[in-house]
Amino acid sequence: MSTRSSALTVDAAGLTFQNPVLLAAGTAAYGRELDGVVALDSLGGIVTKAVSPLPRAGAPAPRVAEFDGGMINAVGLANPGVEEVLRSELPWLAEHVRRARVLVNVVGDTVEDYATVVSRLDDGAGLHGFELNVSCPNVRAGGMEFGADPRTLEAVVRGARAATRRPLFVKLSPTLADIAQAARIAVDAGADAISVVNTIPGLVIDVDARRAALGFGRGGVSGAGLRPVGVLATYKVRQAVRVPIVGVGGIERGEDALQYIMAGASLVAVGTAALRDPRAPERIVSELRGWCERHAVSSIAQLVGSVEMTR
């Protein structure tokens, strides 16, 4: 590794990332779909699409729609289920991804589902850690999201913690009433890192058709409009916990990533921008490198949490 790139090296949650830029969950599938399109090994890491115990068909089409401020999606966490991921996706990752770190994104319908997926994948090759998506509905609690109830959040993280010694990231929703408190609960229950933020609920209407733009109706808003929301969430979580943070939401350029880093993130993840332009994450890495060179920053870690909040 050159000295130039070492300014971007990040140690977080027991893993070394060659740079702080990850592909966000749901935008890289399980890596294979991007083979030949994105140089995955030039990134800090990839977060896979969600994995649930059983296959999920997902939501009806259309699953994504654009609007001025970003994108709305209702994919419904479609995925082939943990057995298929173990059988055909992880071996591909093990063989083809050498330098990028791989986090498997985990979802469930019940508290137990999370530990089931984590323990099933734990011995697999090709992954370095897990990211628990606690923004999805708990079917046994009337569809309330796992992260929104302190006891449920604690149970999900404790269950997953007991199932693995690998790094555990917990991804929180920007709609939580108290995201700092949720982060504290997750860390106390064994999380090694917090990812913020997931999408925010929204509705886009096609007025000529007088229908929702998405097949499912409502969806999750991502992209540029989510950026200030995610940066503030990062700042709040940074005030509450000392574990590393992955900043996610609306990152399109190196400077957007720097906002998250200055707010307190050690790592960043790129979703919507990578769907629009698969080369965006690589470009963001080189923009970060250029910024550090221009500002004589020898290690990007020096910038984490460095924002002055008042002028």
Ligand SMILES: Cc1cc2nc3c(=O)[nH]c(=O)nc-3n(C[C@H](O)[C@H](O)[C@H](O)COP(=O)(O)O)c2cc1C
């Ligand atoms: C099409 C699509 C699929 C997604 N799937 C997942 C998922 O499986 N698990 C998850 O935790 N987040 C998922 N997300 C949320 C993203 O990982 C990210 O948190 C969010 O989109 C905000 O980042 P962005 O503005 O860079 O897209 C998905 C987002 C999109 C747009």
